[in-house]
Amino acid sequence: MSAQRFAEFTVADDADCATGVNLLAHEDVALKAYFETRRRYLGDLPAAAAFNQIGEVLPTILLNGRVVGTWTWDPTAKRARHRLIPVSCHPPNTRRFGRPPPDSHPSCAQA
Secondary structure, three states, rough: OOHHHHHHHHOHHHHHHHOOOOEOOOEEEEEHHHHHHHHHOOOOOHHHOEEOOOOOOOOOOEEEEEEEEEEEOOOOOEEEEEEEEOOHHHHHHHHHOOOOOOOOOOHHOOO
16 A cells, blocks of 8 residues: 555545445455454454354454454345344444444343
8 A cells, every 4th residue: 555545544534434234255355364453343342253263254244344243144044144243342433333332231241
């Protein structure tokens, strides 16, 4: 990245960098390749939010570059099923895209 592009990136508004919702496949390299910088897309979430016990990337849902849940294919219903992480557990810059976070959420303590 050039110095000029980096300067533009550092001052860009979050809305300018929005990527929307992305469904990533099992073992998607977008997450797998960035072990050293996982906090960039996990924020304060535990690695188990996007990786199984042997380090494989789960089929993951991203919202503007941040992990917000996982998904699986249901062959009987012929549709994707999702599991979202409670909003109160998300990093602050993704909260504004969902409902306001509650003061506390018991499922956030699991990890």
